[in-house]
Amino acid sequence: xxxxxSEIIANQxxxxxxxxxxxxxxxxxxxxxxxAPGLTMAAxxxxxxxxxxxxxKRRRDITVEELFxxxxxxxxxxxxxxxxxxxxxxxxxxxxxxxxxxxxxxxDWIAGVGFLVRPETPMEFAQxxxxxxxxxxxxxxxxxxxxxRQRDWNRxxxxxxxxxxxxxxxxxxDASEADQ
Numbered sequence: 001x002x003x004x005x006s007e008i009i010a011n012q013x014x015x016x017x018x019x020x021x022x023x024x025x026x027x028x029x030x031x032x033x034x035x036a037p038g039l040t041m042a043a044x045x046x047x048x049x050x051x052x053x054x055x056x057k058r059r060r061d062i063t064v065e066e067l068f069x070x071x072x073x074x075x076x077x078x079x080x081x082x083x084x085x086x087x088x089x090x091x092x093x094x095x096x097x098x099x100x101x102x103x104x105x106x107x108d109w110i111a112g113v114g115f116l117v118r119p120e121t122p123m124e125f126a127q128x129x130x131x132x133x134x135x136x137x138x139x140x141x142x143x144x145x146x147x148x149r150q151r152d153w154n155r156x157x158x159x160x161x162x163x164x165x166x167x168x169x170x171x172x173x174d175a176s177e178a179d180q
Contacts, residue, residue: 003094004094005082005094005095006050006058008081008082008084009047009062009070009081009082010062011084012080012081013044013047013048013070013074013081015084016074016076016081017074020074024045027039027044027073027074028041031069031070031073034069035069036065036069038066039066046059047062067081067082078110079110079111082106082110088103089102089103089104090102090103090104091103093106095116099116112136113136113139113140113143114140121156122153122157125144129141
């Protein structure tokens with residue numbers, strides 16, 4: 001799946017439209033009724049085909065506004081237009097021309113429940129969840145802070161402090177032994 005996100009969305013729009021037994025004009029009418037009159041039959045044709053230029057490059061990408069309108073008109077979540085449910089989790093997903101990840105990672109990142117680039121430190125994690133709504137940040141934190149990851153980060157923090165000569169801080173299970 002080395003397609004661009006716009007190509008993936010275009011394919012998903014076509015598939016979903018067909019599942020709902022809609023022709024392009026019917027979808028255009030639905031889009032107009034929800035406030036997206038620019039998604040005409042001609043626009044939908046261009047989106048679905050990409051209007052390739054002479055070199056075969058897609059000329060017609062999909063805007064965020066169009067993504068939302070199409071998802072609403074087709075009664076599907078935007079993430080499911082962006083990442084096909086039929087795609088295997090380990091398949092590659094091209095985010096940009098320079099960034100490729102897996103389908104599973106892309107799906108979680110787009111849905112707001114995962115990271116495109118995994119935080120390596122507690123500070124990176126804190127920065128990554130800072131912009132999230134509180135409830136989602138808490139849910140992501142519960143999933144992210146596995147006992148194994150917590151032990152690893154505590155070990156890293158202890159090694160860092162020892163390297164800096166500050167051996168007075170105690171983490172985790174060692175705290176009870178140090179207090180005795």
